[in-house]
Amino acid sequence: QKEVEQNSGPLSVPEGAIASLNCTYSDRGSQSFFWYRQYSGKSPELIMFIYSNGDKEDGRFTAQLNKASQYVSLLIRDSQPSDSATYLCAGSGGGADGLTFGKGTHLIIQP
């Protein structure tokens, strides 16, 4: 059974600091990984995806993937109060596969 694990938090980070969100997955066949941000009562919005080992940077966000350790992370630099949300990690086997989501980490950026 495919599983994606995340610490539910809440994770509290001071404004301007780096927020580090972590995720592990059980299915070695997973090829692509996604980070979504979800505000309360809203639909998830895609932040980044990654499918190669290493780091991928996009603005204040850096996704990291380590397939040997089955580990994915998201770093948010210069955290802002507007970054406060639940961050969902998801994995996909590729092709037409749907996503397997973790339960999400609730991030709070303290002003």
Next chain:
Amino acid sequence: GAVVSQHPSRVICKSGTSVKIECRSLDFQATTMFWYRQFPKKSLMLMATSNEGSKATYEQGVEKDKFLINHASLTLSTLTVTSAHPEDSSFYICSARGGAGSASYEQYFGPGTRLTVT
């Protein structure tokens, strides 16, 4: 990014009635759409994969006769909750795969439909 819409955004229905939810990709053609369900304070759970012109593939534990999915065109998929019961009350979210300039495995989510069955 690609735009996906859902209609209605909220619906309240009586137990035993059926409700249809539409999912549209507005600026790209989506050969594959996905339907998810999210209960309060829980993560999204994949219900089914919808491919244009073919039968949907349902996840284990999801009743295909209760959750009817139709993907009649490259921009529209519908989910019909038949004979709804209060336990079907949830947030239903669709996603569509692909779009101009995106990798083939990116999924973009619609805004969701909150269903309340009384």
